[in-house]
Amino acid sequence: MLGPSGSGKTTLLRLVAGLETPTSGRILFGGEDATHRPVRERRVGFVFQHYALFKHLSVAENIAYGLRVRPRATRPPDKEIRRRVAKLLELVQLSGLGRRAPAQLSGGQRQRVALARALAVEPRVLLLDEPFGALDAQVRRDLRRWLRELHDRTGHTTLFVTHDQEEALELADRVAILNKGRIEQIGTPDDVLDRPATAFVAGFVGEAVRLPVELAPHALRIGGQAIALDHGLPSGAAALFVRPTDLTLAEPFGDNRLTATVVSVRRRGPARRIELAIADRLPTVEIELAIGRTVHQGQAVHLRLLTPRLFAS
Amino acid sequence: MSVAVQSWSPSWPPAIPKPGALPGFGITFGFTLTYLSLIVLIPLAVLVWRASGLGLDGIWRVATTPRVLAALETSFVISAAAALVNALFGMIVAWVLTRYSFPGRQPIDAAVDLPFALPTAVAGIALAALYAPNGWIGALFEPWGIKIAFTPLGIFIALVFIGLPFVVRTVQPVLQDLDREIEEASATLGATRRQTFFRVVLPALLPALLTGIALAFARAVGEYGSVIFIAGNMPFKSEIAPLLIVARLEEYDYAGASAIATVMLVISFAALLAINLLQAVSRRRMGDA
Amino acid sequence: MRDTALAESAVTCWVLTGIAIGFLGLFLALPLLAVFSEALRRGVDAYLAAFDDPDTQSAIGLTLLIAAIAVPLNLVFGVCAAWSIAKFWFPGKSLLVSLIDLPFSVSPVVSGLVYVLLFGAKGLLGPTLSDWDFKIIFAVPGIVLATIFVTFPFIARELIPLMQEQGTAEEEAAMTLGASGWRTFLTVTLPNVRWALLYGVLLCNARAMGEFGAVSVVSGHIRGLTNTMPLQVEILYNEYNFVAAFAVASLLAGLALVTLVGKSILEWRYGHGLSAVRRR
Numbered sequence: 043m044l045g046p047s048g049s050g051k052t053t054l055l056r057l058v059a060g061l062e063t064p065t066s067g068r069i070l071f072g073g074e075d076a077t078h079r080p081v082r083e084r085r086v087g088f089v090f091q092h093y094a095l096f097k098h099l100s101v102a103e104n105i106a107y108g109l110r111v112r113p114r115a116t117r118p119p120d121k122e123i124r125r126r127v128a129k130l131l132e133l134v135q136l137s138g139l140g141r142r143a144p145a146q147l148s149g150g151q152r153q154r155v156a157l158a159r160a161l162a163v164e165p166r167v168l169l170l171d172e173p174f175g176a177l178d179a180q181v182r183r184d185l186r187r188w189l190r191e192l193h194d195r196t197g198h199t200t201l202f203v204t205h206d207q208e209e210a211l212e213l214a215d216r217v218a219i220l221n222k223g224r225i226e227q228i229g230t231p232d233d234v235l236d237r238p239a240t241a242f243v244a245g246f247v248g249e250a251v252r253l254p255v256e257l258a259p260h261a262l263r264i265g266g267q268a269i270a271l272d273h274g275l276p277s278g279a280a281a282l283f284v285r286p287t288d289l290t291l292a293e294p295f296g297d298n299r300l301t302a303t304v305v306s307v308r309r310r311g312p313a314r315r316i317e318l319a320i321a322d323r324l325p326t327v328e329i330e331l332a333i334g335r336t337v338h339q340g341q342a343v344h345l346r347l348l349t350p351r352l353f354a355s
Numbered sequence: 356m357s358v359a360v361q362s363w364s365p366s367w368p369p370a371i372p373k374p375g376a377l378p379g380f381g382i383t384f385g386f387t388l389t390y391l392s393l394i395v396l397i398p399l400a401v402l403v404w405r406a407s408g409l410g411l412d413g414i415w416r417v418a419t420t421p422r423v424l425a426a427l428e429t430s431f432v433i434s435a436a437a438a439l440v441n442a443l444f445g446m447i448v449a450w451v452l453t454r455y456s457f458p459g460r461q462p463i464d465a466a467v468d469l470p471f472a473l474p475t476a477v478a479g480i481a482l483a484a485l486y487a488p489n490g491w492i493g494a495l496f497e498p499w500g501i502k503i504a505f506t507p508l509g510i511f512i513a514l515v516f517i518g519l520p521f522v523v524r525t526v527q528p529v530l531q532d533l534d535r536e537i538e539e540a541s542a543t544l545g546a547t548r549r550q551t552f553f554r555v556v557l558p559a560l561l562p563a564l565l566t567g568i569a570l571a572f573a574r575a576v577g578e579y580g581s582v583i584f585i586a587g588n589m590p591f592k593s594e595i596a597p598l599l600i601v602a603r604l605e606e607y608d609y610a611g612a613s614a615i616a617t618v619m620l621v622i623s624f625a626a627l628l629a630i631n632l633l634q635a636v637s638r639r640r641m642g643d644a
Numbered sequence: 645m646r647d648t649a650l651a652e653s654a655v656t657c658w659v660l661t662g663i664a665i666g667f668l669g670l671f672l673a674l675p676l677l678a679v680f681s682e683a684l685r686r687g688v689d690a691y692l693a694a695f696d697d698p699d700t701q702s703a704i705g706l707t708l709l710i711a712a713i714a715v716p717l718n719l720v721f722g723v724c725a726a727w728s729i730a731k732f733w734f735p736g737k738s739l740l741v742s743l744i745d746l747p748f749s750v751s752p753v754v755s756g757l758v759y760v761l762l763f764g765a766k767g768l769l770g771p772t773l774s775d776w777d778f779k780i781i782f783a784v785p786g787i788v789l790a791t792i793f794v795t796f797p798f799i800a801r802e803l804i805p806l807m808q809e810q811g812t813a814e815e816e817a818a819m820t821l822g823a824s825g826w827r828t829f830l831t832v833t834l835p836n837v838r839w840a841l842l843y844g845v846l847l848c849n850a851r852a853m854g855e856f857g858a859v860s861v862v863s864g865h866i867r868g869l870t871n872t873m874p875l876q877v878e879i880l881y882n883e884y885n886f887v888a889a890f891a892v893a894s895l896l897a898g899l900a901l902v903t904l905v906g907k908s909i910l911e912w913r914y915g916h917g918l919s920a921v922r923r924r
Contacts (some may be wrong), residue, residue, distance in 0.1 A: 061539050081542045083649060094536035098558040099639070108544035111554065114848065156540075163544055278611040377731050377815050378825035385730035387740075390721045394792055395746055398758035401768055405761050439670040443666045455657060463665070465908040469672045471847075472900040472907075474854025475752075476874040478883050481675035481852040484682050484890075491678065492670075516671050528921065542650055577751025580856035580874070584881065597753040601861060604757065609766055616754045627749070 043203045044210040045220030046246070051203040054220070055169050058201060059086045059105065071166055087160030087198070091172040093152045095144040101155050102127050102140035108163035130158040133192070150181040157189075161196070168200040174209070186213060207247060211235070219243050241353035244283040251327050253282045253320070255352070262350070265321025269298050269347065275354050283351040286315070289329045289338075292346035300345040302327075302339050407616035409610055417614035422590050424598060427615075430596040431622065436574035437514035438568045445522025445567060446560075452523070453530045467523050470516055475580025482513050483584040505587030510595060513581045516571060518571030526560055527569035533559055562634045569630040573623050655724070679897045683890035702868045703876035703892070706784070710872060711852040714791040718848055719841075722799030727833070730807030731815065741804065744834040747796045755793045756861025759786055782864030787872065790858040794853045799844035805919035806840045822922035839917030843910045854896055 043051045056062040058069060060081030068077045076084055095104050103110075109118055115233045119125070131137050134154040144152055153173055160168060173189075174182045183327055190213055204210050210217055219226045219234055219242070227239040238244035245252050257262040257280045262271045264282065272285040292299060302318040304325055309315075312330045329345070337343060406414060411537035416422060452464050470478065486493045486504040493503055503509050533556065538610040579597040587593045596619050651832050652660070657712040661858065694700060725744060729737060761767050763780040775779060780786045814836065834841075856874040863870045865879065873892055880889035911922055 046494065059543055061543070081539075082545045082547065084543075085545070086543055088540065090536045092534070092536065094534060094540040096537060096541075096555055096558075097562075107541070108556070111544065111546040111550045112539075159540075186505075234532060377812060377819065377828070380728055380732045380827070383724040384732070384734070387721065387725040387728055390724075391743060394789070394796060396743065398745070398793070399750070401761045402754070402758045443652060444663070447660055448664045448668060451661050455661055457661060461908075461912075463668060463903055464671050464840070466668065468899065468904055468907065469676065470851050472854075472901065473676075474856060474875045474877075474896045476856040476873050476895075477679060477896045477900075478675060478888060479856075480877060480893055481678045481682075484886075485674055485678050491674065513755065519671055537909075539650065548650075548652055548656075573749055577754065578857075579753045579860075580749065584878075588652055597751050597857065600751075600753050600757060604760055607764075607766055609761055609764070612757055613761065616751075616757055619751065620754065625747070639861045 043218045047205055049220040050223040052171055055171050055203050059088050059169050060084045077197055085166050087165030087168040089156045089160050089173045090171045090228050093156045101142050105130050105159045105162050105253045116196050117161050130162055134158045149177050150185055159335045168198045170202045219263050223255055241281055244351050248285045250283040250285050251325050253324055255280050265324045267300055273352050278354050280354045284327050286328045286330050289345045294344045304339050304341045357490035374488040405613040409614055414614045417487050418618045425591045426594045426596045426599045431578055434514055434572050437511055437518055437575050438572040440515055441518045441522050441571050442568050449523045449530055465518050470519050477583035479581040482510055483566050504585050507593050510582050513585050514575040517578050517581050521571035522567035527561045529563040546565050562637050565630050565634050569627055576623050660666055670809035679893050683894040686887050690887050691891050699867045700876055701850035703871045703873050707873040710791050711849055714795055714852045715789050715849050718795055718799050722803050725800045726807045729804050731812050744800050745797050752857025755858040757789050759789050759862050781862050786862035787859050790862045791852050791855055794855050794858050795848045800838045800846035802844035803837055806837055836910050839910055839914040846903055846906050
């Protein structure tokens, strides 16, 4: 679940867990209505952003907690609990650290303990609330890969909340984009990137710039320039979303040509980023340019629009 | 390397503010130390000196006379009982004040500090009036032959009053800052509310609770004003150690008074130290230290 | 639906609130109510007549005098201690802070006792004092000393944590702008700690006026001379003059209520100006 902060991702996750009560609607686990099931009976594995480990318990006792609080009838014997804890410690690659206190672990290790604790109750669904949000970039990347592998191995249905697109698009099989408490689109990473369902998704995913345009039948007007285009949308005001890969430098003749002025040229990784102004009052757009080619600040260039992403406004 | 050595060696005079730091260290530090010594340290040192003049066996002889022993027992046992009762009710009060909202919560919260603000003599006569056989509460128990005022039970009531704010005020801030997520984590793992409280919340509050108990206990042991009016002050029955010190002073028996005071101080400090150690252990375990 | 795994059931909620309010009512409201009800038992005239007693009047005067001496002295001490402890580094700092708190862990009776051992008739300096014909014990100076002792930490312990939290950056900025040390203190430090200072003074004053045990030991209970209000309460009570005893007590209870109200206002309205532990 991906969305800007305040879009309702965490609330949705907490509703699934039973930590919040919905005012309307239902929550289904498989085909079963769990809306009125209290949280402790839902068997969800919830992992919090700030770990929420029990500080007074050792790592092993943290993991064993969900088993120890079961009613006597369903509680596994002590020996079985210890065996399962050892197995989970191995799974999260923390064997031998079972007797440590949570305070003695690094952030990444703590989050793996929290995950093992959630897995210990054999949850029907694993709910992760920005689990890597409090960690630094390198640890985040490592844990992300590790979590994906773990998921492939254990096969738990997992809901993962994040505001980090890179994280969401790399980890998820299906991404739900949330905005202002509503789901804008659910689809594969390819779907949301290449076939955004709404203007919000088009603007939120990828580094898109939103340009106000005017639509006429078979044409698009942008900042005083016109392009011939078959768009199938009603005439009137619309929004064009442009990512750096959607535009390319082109010869001045042919279809779909726009002129623009180079505002700045910056090095970005293996290529250059060129910032371009199409018209005075429009936001600037960026394109990527291979190192071999050069443009100068103030130079006028011609652009071709490769993939028009248009939404009526 | 020499820097590391220097920073550990005690230097005197300790006036070594960093270069370019603020002025006024010499005069304020000098005044602080002088005033502290004159008002607190020297007088307390005289007590220790006076008691050490008796020698250990001298103190022992005074402390083990039956009347002193009885008074010490009364003081410490009833103080402990009052501290434990305050632990239970203080926890409930702190819980209710932080977790629930109801009309009048703020004034009630403020009123918890009353025992800190109300002069002990006033508390003493008020409690005596309430719990006397003809008082509002004493009269309720009178028909069953239960006497509260002028018995050890009266001492207990006064010490509960005097120790009431300590547990509330030490537990309350910790409870307020307690991460709600650990309770939610416990619930998602299948724990009932009761299990969450006893396995997750209570252990987190334990250091604060112990501090509160220790403070209430220490205060109760030394308490004088609120107790003497309701205690009855019968030797061997309802006489507290501080009262015995006053009695000895009135007889100009300075040595006896010092001996009792010393024994009280030693036992209180030992209790405080023990609880501090316990607390340090549990803090270290939870990684706060 | 209320989830009983996340919060207590409504029944538990009500029971706990009931216990808490009942407990506080029994131990806080009733005693306070008893003071005023006993004081007014014989009517307003009897209540007011209690203050016609010259001994009572002199007790009130002495109490005000004691507070007027003890509070400013401890105020100066508190500011000095906080300045040197919070704005500078020196070895043994935490020891000094615990020593300042020491009077809180000493029984009031022992607080009085130490001065008797020093200045009493058979005390360390007693003979010297009697040669000079100067009385400390069973006289006003002793009461002042005992009061200073028991109220010693109040102002310092409000200021020290707050000034430590505030650090030295603002003072250093003032100094770099050319202010003198004294001016920096008056225009930068003092405004930053004024609410905490007031808070400390409020608590210090309440205790100074209400102290009983320590003062009782050193006072000698000489009517009209060394009786403070709390001691006057005791004397009147022991003479079975209950209305007068509770009348004087009602003044002290009023002081306690004013202190509590002032304290709450400071915590709620000016919490930002108090050290972190006091903020609500």
